[in-house]
Amino acid sequence: MTAPGFFKRTLTKPDGRLLLLYGRQPIMDGLVATQPLGDAPAPANPHLRWHPLRGEWVAYAGHRQNRTFLPPPEFNPLAPTQHANNPTELPAGNYDVAVFENRFPALVAGAHDPPAGVVDTRPAQGACEVVVFTRDPSSSLGKLPLDHLELVLEVWADRTAELGARDDVKYVFPFENRGVEVGVTLQHPHGQIYAYPFVPPIPALELELQKQHLQSTGRGLLHDVINNELRDSRRLLYRGAEAVAFMPAFARYGYEVWVAPLQAVPSLTLLSAAQRRDLARALKTVLLKFDGLWQRPFPYIMAIHQAPSDGEEHLEAHVHFEFYPAFRMQNRLKYLAGSEMGAGVFMADSVPEDKVKELQAVEVRLE
Amino acid sequence: MTAPGFFKRTLTKPDGRLLLLYGRQPIMDGLVATQPLGDAPAPANPHLRWHPLRGEWVAYAGHRQNRTFLPPPEFNPLAPTQHANNPTELPAGNYDVAVFENRFPALVAGAHDPPAGVVDTRPAQGACEVVVFTRDPSSSLGKLPLDHLELVLEVWADRTAELGARDDVKYVFPFENRGVEVGVTLQHPHGQIYAYPFVPPIPALELELQKQHLQSTGRGLLHDVINNELRDSRRLLYRGAEAVAFMPAFARYGYEVWVAPLQAVPSLTLLSAAQRRDLARALKTVLLKFDGLWQRPFPYIMAIHQAPSDGEEHLEAHVHFEFYPAFRMQNRLKYLAGSEMGAGVFMADSVPEDKVKELQAVEVRLE
Numbered sequence: 059m060t061a062p063g064f065f066k067r068t069l070t071k072p073d074g075r076l077l078l079l080y081g082r083q084p085i086m087d088g089l090v091a092t093q094p095l096g097d098a099p100a101p102a103n104p105h106l107r108w109h110p111l112r113g114e115w116v117a118y119a120g121h122r123q124n125r126t127f128l129p130p131p132e133f134n135p136l137a138p139t140q141h142a143n144n145p146t147e148l149p150a151g152n153y154d155v156a157v158f159e160n161r162f163p164a165l166v167a168g169a170h171d172p173p174a175g176v177v178d179t180r181p182a183q184g185a186c187e188v189v190v191f192t193r194d195p196s197s198s199l200g201k202l203p204l205d206h207l208e209l210v211l212e213v214w215a216d217r218t219a220e221l222g223a224r225d226d227v228k229y230v231f232p233f234e235n236r237g238v239e240v241g242v243t244l245q246h247p248h249g250q251i252y253a254y255p256f257v258p259p260i261p262a263l264e265l266e267l268q269k270q271h272l273q274s275t276g277r278g279l280l281h282d283v284i285n286n287e288l289r290d291s292r293r294l295l296y297r298g299a300e301a302v303a304f305m306p307a308f309a310r311y312g313y314e315v316w317v318a319p320l321q322a323v324p325s326l327t328l329l330s331a332a333q334r335r336d337l338a339r340a341l342k343t344v345l346l347k348f349d350g351l352w353q354r355p356f357p358y359i360m361a362i363h364q365a366p367s368d369g370e371e372h373l374e375a376h377v378h379f380e381f382y383p384a385f386r387m388q389n390r391l392k393y394l395a396g397s398e399m400g401a402g403v404f405m406a407d408s409v410p411e412d413k414v415k416e417l418q419a420v421e422v423r424l425e
Numbered sequence: 426m427t428a429p430g431f432f433k434r435t436l437t438k439p440d441g442r443l444l445l446l447y448g449r450q451p452i453m454d455g456l457v458a459t460q461p462l463g464d465a466p467a468p469a470n471p472h473l474r475w476h477p478l479r480g481e482w483v484a485y486a487g488h489r490q491n492r493t494f495l496p497p498p499e500f501n502p503l504a505p506t507q508h509a510n511n512p513t514e515l516p517a518g519n520y521d522v523a524v525f526e527n528r529f530p531a532l533v534a535g536a537h538d539p540p541a542g543v544v545d546t547r548p549a550q551g552a553c554e555v556v557v558f559t560r561d562p563s564s565s566l567g568k569l570p571l572d573h574l575e576l577v578l579e580v581w582a583d584r585t586a587e588l589g590a591r592d593d594v595k596y597v598f599p600f601e602n603r604g605v606e607v608g609v610t611l612q613h614p615h616g617q618i619y620a621y622p623f624v625p626p627i628p629a630l631e632l633e634l635q636k637q638h639l640q641s642t643g644r645g646l647l648h649d650v651i652n653n654e655l656r657d658s659r660r661l662l663y664r665g666a667e668a669v670a671f672m673p674a675f676a677r678y679g680y681e682v683w684v685a686p687l688q689a690v691p692s693l694t695l696l697s698a699a700q701r702r703d704l705a706r707a708l709k710t711v712l713l714k715f716d717g718l719w720q721r722p723f724p725y726i727m728a729i730h731q732a733p734s735d736g737e738e739h740l741e742a743h744v745h746f747e748f749y750p751a752f753r754m755q756n757r758l759k760y761l762a763g764s765e766m767g768a769g770v771f772m773a774d775s776v777p778e779d780k781v782k783e784l785q786a787v788e789v790r791l792e
Contacts, residue, residue, distance in 0.1 A: 109675040110638075110646060111631045116677050117764075118773045164764075164772045176653035177674045233763030241760025252764055259769035264478045271477075279477060286543040307544045308476040310483050361767025382766055393608025394761065396600030397484075397531075397619055399749055400728025402626035405531045406485045 061212045061331065071158065076187075079153035080213050082205055086152050092145035093161075094135050104164055104182035105172030106255075114259045117182055119164040129244070136190050136246035148190060154206055155213050157251075160186040165252060167226060183226035185253040189213060195246045198355065199234065200345025204424060207338040214251070214362065215326040221253040222327075222367025229254045229261060229366045232326075237357025239384040239391060249360070257366045264363060268374035278322040280376035293414045296343040300336035303344045305414040310404035312386035312413050313351075313358075315344050318378035324365035325377055339424055344381065346422035357384040428579045428698065438525065443554075446520035447580050449572055453519050459512035460528075461502050471531055471549035472539030473622075481626045484549055486531040496611070503557050503613035515557060521573055522580050524618075527553040532619060534593060550593040552620040556580060562613045565722065566601065567712025571792060574705040581618070581729065582693040582701075588620040589694075589734025596621045596628060596733045599693075604724025606751040606758060616727070624733045631730060635741035645689040647743035660781045663710040667703035670711045672781040677771035679753035679780055680718075680725075682711050685745035691732035692744055706791055711748065713789035724751040 065084050069077040069091040077091040104119040129135065138150040148156050165184030172179035191199050191210055202210070218230040234249035235242050257265070271279035287293060287304045295315060296303035303317045317340045319333045329337065348356035359382040365372035386392040386407055397403045432451050436444040436458040444458040471486040496502065505517040515523050532551030539546035558566050558577055569577070585597040601616035602609050624632070638646035654660055654671045662682060663670035670684045684707045686700045696704065715723035726749040732742035753759035753774055764770045 107675045109673075109677065110650060111634055112627070113630060113634050114769060114771075116675055116771045116773060118776050120775055120779070175674050176657045229768075231764070231768050233767050235760075235762040241758070241762050250763065252768065252770075254768070254770065258764075260479070261768060263480060263769075267478055267480050283477060290543045306476075307542050308474045308483055310476065359763050359766050361763060363767075380767065391608070393602075395602040395608050396617060396726050396728060397598070397625075399726050400600050400730075400747065401596075401598050401619065401621070401628060402481060402630075403619075403621065404481075404483045406483060408487055409485050412487070 061215075061334075064209055064212050066216070067153070075159040075161070076157075077148075078157040078213075078216075079151065080155040080157070080209060080216075081153045082209055083152060089149045089151045089153075092139050092147065092149050094146060095144070103173070104166055104169055106180045106182050107172075107175065108178035110177065112259075115180075115256060117164045119162070119182065131195065134195055134244070134246050136188070136244055136248055137195050138193050147188070148193075154192065154209055156190040157187050157213060157217060158190075160188050160250070162186075165254065167224070180255075183255040185221055185224075185227065185251070187217065187221075187251040187253075189217075189232065189249045189251060191247040191249065198247050198345070198349070199236075199249075200342055200349055202342075204335075204338050204342060207342055208334050211326065211329070211334050211338060215329065217251050218325060218364065218367070219327045221251070224253070226255050227253040228368045229257045230364070231258065231261070232362045234358075234360040236360070237355060237384060239357040240359055242357075253367075257368065261363050261366070265366070265372065265374060268376065272374045278374065278376050280318060280378060281322045284318060284320060292411050295347065295414070295417055296340040298336040298339055300330075300333045301340040303340040305410045305417070307410055309410045309413075310406065311382045311392060312406065312408055313348070313356075313381075313383040313417065314410075315348075315381045315417070316378055317341055317344055317381075318376060322373075322376040324372045324375035326362070326364055329377070341379065342424055343422055344417075346424075347417045347420040348381075348383070350420040350422060351416060352388055358382060359384075428582075428701075431576055431579050433583070434520070442526040442528070443524075444515075445524040445580075445583075446518065447522040447524070447576060447583075448520045449576055450519060456516045456518045456520075459506050459514065459516050461513060462511070470540070471533055471536055473547045473549050474539075474542065475545035477544065479626075482547075482623060484531045486529070486549065498562065501562055501611070501613050503555070503611055503615055504562050505560050514555070515560075521559065521576055523557040524554050524580060524584060525557075527555050527617070529553075532621065534591070547622075550622040552588055552591075552594065552618070554584065554588075554618040554620075556584075556599065556616045556618060558614040558616065565614050565712070565716070566603075566616075567709055567716055569709075571702075571705050571709060574709055575701050578693065578696070578701050578705060578708075582696065584618050585692060585731065585734070586694045588618070591620070593622050594620040595735045596624045597731070598625065598628070599729045601725075601727040603727070604722060604751060606724040607726055609724075620734075624735065628730050628733070632733070632739065632741060635743065639741045645741065645743050647685060647745060648689045651685060651687060660777055662714065662781070662784055663707040665703040665706055667697075667700045668707040670707040672777045672784070674777055676777045676780075677773065678749045678759060679773065679775055680715070680723075680748075680750040680784065681777075682715075682748045682784070683745055684708055684711055684748075685743060689740075689743040691739045691742035693729070693731055696744070708746065709791055710789055711784075713791075714784045714787040715748075715750070717787040717789060718783060719755050725749060726751075 071091040106115040163186040169181035364377040365375035473482040530553040536548035635646040660672040731744040732739035
């Protein structure tokens with residue numbers, strides 16, 4: 059952990075899985091890693107198969123069908139353990155953020171040989187980690203104090219560095235699925251990190267287009283997008299000294315918002331302390347506006363796109379957050395249907411210039 | 426209408442929209458095109474904006490937020506008109522299938538100039554049509570008699586030919602969204618056709634990979650996939666003289682099924698009568714297995730991928746149906762979340778060799 063003011067402790071669970079505890083204060087001694095009771099998951103055979111008509115890998119992990127599904131509060135596996143006879147994934151203690159290896163991983167270090175088949179296959183190497191944002195089951199990413207949110211950013215950076223250093227990892231992807239509307243099976247505030255053994259198709263396409271733009275103009279593509287948004291100003295939600303939040307002019311989802319450092323930092327690991335601080339402010343602004351819009355937790359997918367961990371420099375990359383909200387208007391879900399899923403063309407019912415006004419009208423207080 | 430045994434009549438609605446009626450019998454004279462009462466939709470400004478980081482067009486159509494949403498049966502706009510004072514989109518009559526221009530189109534012929542913005546824009550040219558599969562609100566695509574299903578195939582071919590001949594149309598995409606689980610707002614059995622002014626990203630990628638395979642091997646890519654599936658045989662659901670249905674070894678969805686002619690016919694317009702007949706049998710088999718699996722209507726997205734309508738020959742193309750079911754197991758929806766939507770990597774909880782057995786076990790009777 060390089061960032062001053064943050065603390066980290068590394069533990070190992072009884073079943074061998076990694077457990078990392080992070081804090082704004084030094085983490086107390088004597089913490090012992092726990093895990094829920096019950097049988098270990100059935101033997102996994104995670105593997106990848108090549109989809110020849112889409113040119114992408116598909117991940118298969120048969121044991122995930124039985125993963126924990128919306129447990130009652132007393133069986134929340136992400137809350138700190140309260141009774142020794144009912145251990146959860148996390149011990150009690152004074153940490154703020156915890157990371158551990160998913161009990162039902164779709165990608166695993168040292169994955170064994172895949173079954174021979176009629177398409178190309180390969181072992182599903184990589185990692186699936188759970189990032190618990192807080193010990194408080196009733197909190198949320200947006201409710202965290204700013205310095206706690208900064209710690210989360212530092213945790214993502216720490217995991218990007220450590221996972222990205224592995225030979226079998228080419229791309230580290232932190233994300234959050236929030237709300238039952240996007241399929242969340244555990245309500246405790248948490249995100250996930252997938253470390254893929256290849257650069258996934260969506261970041262790969264973004265990076266390729268960013269590279270082409272950099273080569274032809276000498277400028278960063280997202281940097282240009284941000285400068286256009288700053289100049290136009292109609293779709294801005296936050297503008298700080300180091301970070302910006304906006305609804306892109308080309309938003310595909312009704313309330314899609316992007317958050318990024320103003321400068322083209324390729325990866326979370328390269329953020330300065332000032333950039334991290336302002337990014338936390340931008341993120342908290344967006345998250346509070348989301349929850350304030352209808353006075354209810356606002357479901358979304360949050361994707362962090364950054365440079366691959368393939369040893370190259372990736373000057374074209376510009377780390378950013380993309381939020382894909384589940385609703386297109388109050389009480390109306392956005393369904394991805396024929397045009398979106400079968401053709402790849404998003405159909406929006408509204409223009410960003412109108413939708414952003416709803417979020418702009420929500421007042422938020424950061425501290 | 427070239428196919429013998431099918432009949433077609435062309436009408437115009439009071440508001441100028443096209444109405445096409447198709448039948449297995451000659452269509453009666455004297456039918457008058459109708460439309461629902463009420464104000465015409467607010468003026469549309471459909472347009473496309475370029476997403477520079479994904480390299481794709483996004484379609485915007487502000488008036489679609491107010492489109493008809495799950496009306497009660499007496500206001501079903503897709504049922505034949507029963508009372509002159511309560512007209513629907515369709516007249517009473519002896520037709521089997523009807524097609525009309527969507528009242529809330531996201532793509533329109535002669536779309537006007539898009540607003541100037543900070544990203545590239547263009548008019549949302551093209552067409553959005555509704556295909557009503559039957560006059561019976563309680564039927565479904567799979568319940569139709571085989572010759573009625575053949576007619577639907579011929580209707581799709583007819584629209585592909587007519588829309589594809591337009592200068593502003595480069596790709597004709599017939600699809601069906603089925604079930605409230607995929608966002609369907611009208612329960613009457615129907616599909617849609619989008620005619621895009623460009624080749625959409627997903628078919629474009631498929632075609633590019635098919636072209637590369639054809640150039641390097643001299644064989645069709647889907648043709649090779651099909652032959653591998655026939656040889657392996659574990660994932661087959663239907664095997665006729667001219668058509669096949671199978672769960673691909675690289676299925677991304679739990680119950681994903683593909684249906685295709687055995688030979689590499691590029692487009693629906695080029696199907697022989699024998700191919701169309703056997704495709705109808707393959708489709709009906711799959712649809713009845715879907716509905717028989719849990720004895721309930723089975724929600725899915727059905728996408729038809731075929732050659733572009735750009736005047737080129739497209740020997741690499743091989744028309745096929747891809748079904749993306751909404752459920753990954755009984756009562757459990759498949760949510761597309763962080764990995765799928767943010768990275769482009771599908772995570773399957775099961776392997777096709779297991780899932781296909783559930784569908785194989787469902788017995789169906791075609792006639």
